[in-house]
Amino acid sequence: xxxxxxxxxxxxxxxxxxxxxxxxxxxxxxxxxxxxxxxxxxxxxxxxxxxxxxxxxxxxxxxxxxxxxxxxxxxxxxxxxxxxxxxxxxxxxxxxxxxxxxxxxxxxxxxxxxxxxxxxxxxxxxxxxxxxxxxxxxxxxxxxxxxxxxxxxxxxxxxxxxxxxxxxxxxxxxxxxxxxxxxxxxxxxxxxxxxxxxxxxxxxxxxxxxxxxxxxxxxxxxxxxxxxxxxxxxxxxxxxxxxxxxxxxxxxxxxxxxxxxxxxxxxxxxxxxxxxxxxxxxxxxxxxxxxxxxxxxxxxxxxxxxxxxxxxxxxxxxxxxxxxxxxxxxxxxxxxxxxxxxxxxxxxxxxxxxxxxxxxxxxxxxxxxxxxxxxxxxxxxxxxxxxxxxxxxxxxxxxxxxxxxxxxxxxxxxxxxxxxxxxxxxxxxxxxxxxxxxxxxxxxxxxxxxxxxxxxxxxxxxxxxxxxxxxxxxxxxxxxxxxxxxxxxxxxxxxxxxxxxxxxxxxxxxxxxxxxxxxxxxxxxxxxxxxxxxxxxxxxxxxxxxxxxxxxxxxxxxxxxxxxxxxxxxxxxxxxxxxxxxxxxxxxxxxxxxxxxxxxxxxxxxxxxxxxxxxxxxxxxxxxxxxxxxxxxxxxxxxxxx
Numbered sequence: 001x002x003x004x005x006x007x008x009x010x011x012x013x014x015x016x017x018x019x020x021x022x023x024x025x026x027x028x029x030x031x032x033x034x035x036x037x038x039x040x041x042x043x044x045x046x047x048x049x050x051x052x053x054x055x056x057x058x059x060x061x062x063x064x065x066x067x068x069x070x071x072x073x074x075x076x077x078x079x080x081x082x083x084x085x086x087x088x089x090x091x092x093x094x095x096x097x098x099x100x101x102x103x104x105x106x107x108x109x110x111x112x113x114x115x116x117x118x119x120x121x122x123x124x125x126x127x128x129x130x131x132x133x134x135x136x137x138x139x140x141x142x143x144x145x146x147x148x149x150x151x152x153x154x155x156x157x158x159x160x161x162x163x164x165x166x167x168x169x170x171x172x173x174x175x176x177x178x179x180x181x182x183x184x185x186x187x188x189x190x191x192x193x194x195x196x197x198x199x200x201x202x203x204x205x206x207x208x209x210x211x212x213x214x215x216x217x218x219x220x221x222x223x224x225x226x227x228x229x230x231x232x233x234x235x236x237x238x239x240x241x242x243x244x245x246x247x248x249x250x251x252x253x254x255x256x257x258x259x260x261x262x263x264x265x266x267x268x269x270x271x272x273x274x275x276x277x278x279x280x281x282x283x284x285x286x287x288x289x290x291x292x293x294x295x296x297x298x299x300x301x302x303x304x305x306x307x308x309x310x311x312x313x314x315x316x317x318x319x320x321x322x323x324x325x326x327x328x329x330x331x332x333x334x335x336x337x338x339x340x341x342x343x344x345x346x347x348x349x350x351x352x353x354x355x356x357x358x359x360x361x362x363x364x365x366x367x368x369x370x371x372x373x374x375x376x377x378x379x380x381x382x383x384x385x386x387x388x389x390x391x392x393x394x395x396x397x398x399x400x401x402x403x404x405x406x407x408x409x410x411x412x413x414x415x416x417x418x419x420x421x422x423x424x425x426x427x428x429x430x431x432x433x434x435x436x437x438x439x440x441x442x443x444x445x446x447x448x449x450x451x452x453x454x455x456x457x458x459x460x461x462x463x464x465x466x467x468x469x470x471x472x473x474x475x476x477x478x479x480x481x482x483x484x485x486x487x488x489x490x491x492x493x494x495x496x497x498x499x500x501x502x503x504x505x506x507x508x509x510x511x512x513x514x515x516x517x518x519x520x521x522x523x524x525x526x527x528x529x530x531x532x533x534x535x536x537x538x539x540x541x542x543x544x545x546x547x548x549x550x551x552x553x554x555x556x557x558x559x560x561x562x563x564x565x566x567x568x569x570x571x572x573x574x575x576x577x578x579x580x581x582x583x584x585x586x587x588x589x590x591x592x593x594x595x596x597x598x599x600x601x602x603x604x605x606x607x608x609x610x611x612x613x614x615x616x617x618x619x620x621x622x623x624x625x626x627x628x629x630x631x632x633x634x635x636x637x638x639x640x641x642x
Contacts (some may be wrong), residue, residue: 001118001124001163001306005040005338007079010062012037013365024331027340027348029358033339038358039167040309042338045078045122046165046308054135056124062267064363070133075125079140082163084115094304097158100151101139108396108405117142118159165308169253191573213606222259287468315343320458324348330632344459347605352450353444357462357516368516370442374432378427387417409539410438439540446508449555453498465494465640466519468632469509471501474559475523477608481615481634488620493640501529507536508523514540519639521632522551525558560604561597566626571614572596629638 001145003021008014013034044055084090087107095102095116103115107113119140127134137156181624194202212424308538316321323345330337341347347355349367357368378384380399388395388404391414396405402559410418415435421430442450454461461467468490470476483490490497500506513520523535524530530553537547556562564572568593573583576599583596600607622630 001082001094001164001304002085003308004083005079005081005082006038006042007077007081008038008041009077010074011041011056011076011078012062013059013360013363014038015062015064015364016039017365017367019356019367021336021338022351024350024354025338025356026350026354027356027358028342028347029344030360031391032357032368033360035358036312037365038367039340040613041078042080042308042310043165043167043405045120046080046163047167051183052135054124055132056133056135058133062179062363071126073126078122078534080118080120080122082118082120084117087115088114091304094162097304099154100147101155101159103142105142106398106400108398109393111396111398120142120159121146141537143224162305163308164305165310166538167310167315169312173490197338205224231537287308289527298363309333309335309337309338311339313341313343314339315341315346316349320345335393342463344457344463347459347462348455350454352447352454352512355462359517366517370512370515371437371440371585372442373405373407374434374437374441376404376430378404378422378430381421383421387421404434406441408438408443409441410435438539440511442508442511446511449505450508450512457496457498461496462516463494464496464518466496466636467509467513467521468495468497468636469500469506469520469522470497471523471525471529471559472604473502474604474608475499477561477612478559479523479629480613482629486630486633486635487618488633490636495596495636495640505536506533507540508584510537510540510542519636520550521636521639523559523629523632524551524553526554527557530554552628554628558597558601560600561594562626564593564597564600567624568611569593569596571618572600574614575600575610578610579603579607 005018005020007018009016013413014037017034017038019038027038029035029063044060047055051558055074058070061076063069063073083105086109090102098118101118102116103113103119105117107115119142121138122135123138124133124135126132137152139152139155139159140146182387203244224614231372311330315328323343327346327349330339353370353372355369357369359366378400380397384397384404388397394406394408396407397403418431418435419428420430468479471477476497479497480490483495498509506524508524510520512518522533525532534547534551534553538544539549542550554562556565573591573596576583579599579602581599586591
């Protein structure tokens with residue numbers, strides 16, 4: 001079964017969070033932003049075999065100030081929604097096992113079909129009557145109403161058997177992971193089943209080896225003879241009351257001491273795992289879990305079981321290439337994964353739709369993610385149903401819940417149609433908001449473009465404090481240098497430069513910034529492309545005043561021409577001459593700056609690097625940095641410190 005959504009109220013910093021989950025959900029954010037709290041909420045909410053004992057302590061209840069206490073708080077509520085991706089995905093057995101707690105609901109992709117859902121609510125609050133924290137666990141119907149206590153009580157343990165939750169924390173102890181009592185390695189050892197005949201042969205071989213070892217050393221034989229005096233003193237019947245086990249004589253005893261060994265790099269000698277580096281130890285624990293999933297999960301639970309792995313910082317102690325490789329291998333573990341990470345290398349090849357960005361604002365955590373749909377609740381009319389049916393899957397409508405869904409940005413013709421249907425109705429403002437929100441849906445093309453850029457930049461932009469968007473590589477090269485010259489290196493302030501024109505549309509990055517709440521500024525050429533950029537930003541919902549604040553539009557047609565008019569004429573002349581060009585002049589013999597800029601643009605990237613070299617040779621200083629660029633860099637740095 002697949003955990004599709006988790007809602008959390010008042011658990012640590014998670015005051016109010018609703019988070020959709022995927023097969024491979026990736027949690028990122030600064031330290032202490034709420035990622036571990038989210039993983040703990042899942043572990044505590046779904047990992048309880050005893051429903052009457054609260055797994056929460058006083059520090060788990062959200063309090064906002066010194067006057068608040070856990071006792072007078074609103075209490076913790078955690079809700080879990082499990083859903084099928086398509087009809088009959090769970091087969092017949094899960095509904096048979098779980099009965100009434102499996103609830104049918106409409107499938108958004110085809111309103112004529114139904115999918116199954118399980119909705120679990122876990123609540124904990126202080127009770128003055130009982131002078132203690134009480135906990136209540138309920139299964140709900142599709143409208144969020146509690147099912148009968150009989151259904152909740154009788155099916156709870158069966159439900160837990162089908163949704164086991166496993167937690168691998170950041171500090172993975174190899175000694176614990178591979179001990180005979182560990183939940184994974186220990187279960188492997190206990191599941192070993194050697195046929196009786198083979199077991200007798202092994203026992204006989206062990207006895208013979210033990211006897212040979214003792215006979216090989218005269219000291220051991222002498223010790224046995226001396227210890228046999230115990231027999232004489234106590235008048236025991238057996239003549240062989242004393243022996244020495246030089247090695248364990250029972251197979252279970254040998255297996256309990258089993259350990260994994262690996263050859264060291266560049267060596268043919270085997271070493272136990274705890275003698276290898278931390279990265280190797282961490283990987284061993286992770287892949288032990290994978291083996292458990294693939295080999296033992298079905299025999300331990302049932303073949304309908306789907307585990308949920310919550311995993312902290314799997315990239316710990318790994319070099320960049322290993323981090324990138326690890327992500328692909330974790331994806332192949334056959335269970336649902338919820339993973340927190342601080343590594344841009346680890347997220348480099350992820351699907352952007354799997355990303356969940358945690359931010360801390362005061363005492364509260366907010367979570368941001370990309371949208372592939374938006375929803376509004378409006379009453380149906382004949383026009384709406386015809387409208388939805390005519391759009392070929394771009395919209396869906398569920399009459400039972402009055403839920404209208406859009407899966408792509410709504411274009412102008414569709415906007416007019418929707419607004420016309422609900423003009424002068426109680427739903428007009430809801431439809432306007434629905435249309436506005438739809439502009440933030442990430443399209444398939446935008447998704448592909450953004451994924452390509454993330455792979456090229458190693459995902460570092462998701463760990464930045466702010467973004468500076470520029471059209472091309474010339475700006476990327478020179479803005480970095482200008483920032484260093486004025487004493488504000490962008491890397492020092494966590495600012496990532498995104499050269500959007502070579503990696504998709506600017507609108508896609510602005511959508512990304514808005515959805516994930518990244519501060520951003522943009523520098524744009526003053527040409528048709530610049531006008532297109534402004535238009536895209538307007539569609540996303542930014543006012544003209546806000547655009548004027550966030551976008552620096554060059555006073556010239558492009559960046560190279562702008563620099564030609566901003567004091568870089570001499571350097572341009574040198575570069576043009578080095579490349580074998582004659583310096584263009586007008587009829588009065590004055591250097592034609594526009595024509596010179598055209599020469600520079602013939603090799604934008606190469607000439608940008610050469611310009612930086614020349615500026616360094618000529619003791620370039622911050623006084624020569626154009627004012628517009630200087631102000632833009634200063635504004636980027638200022639928002640990174642907020």
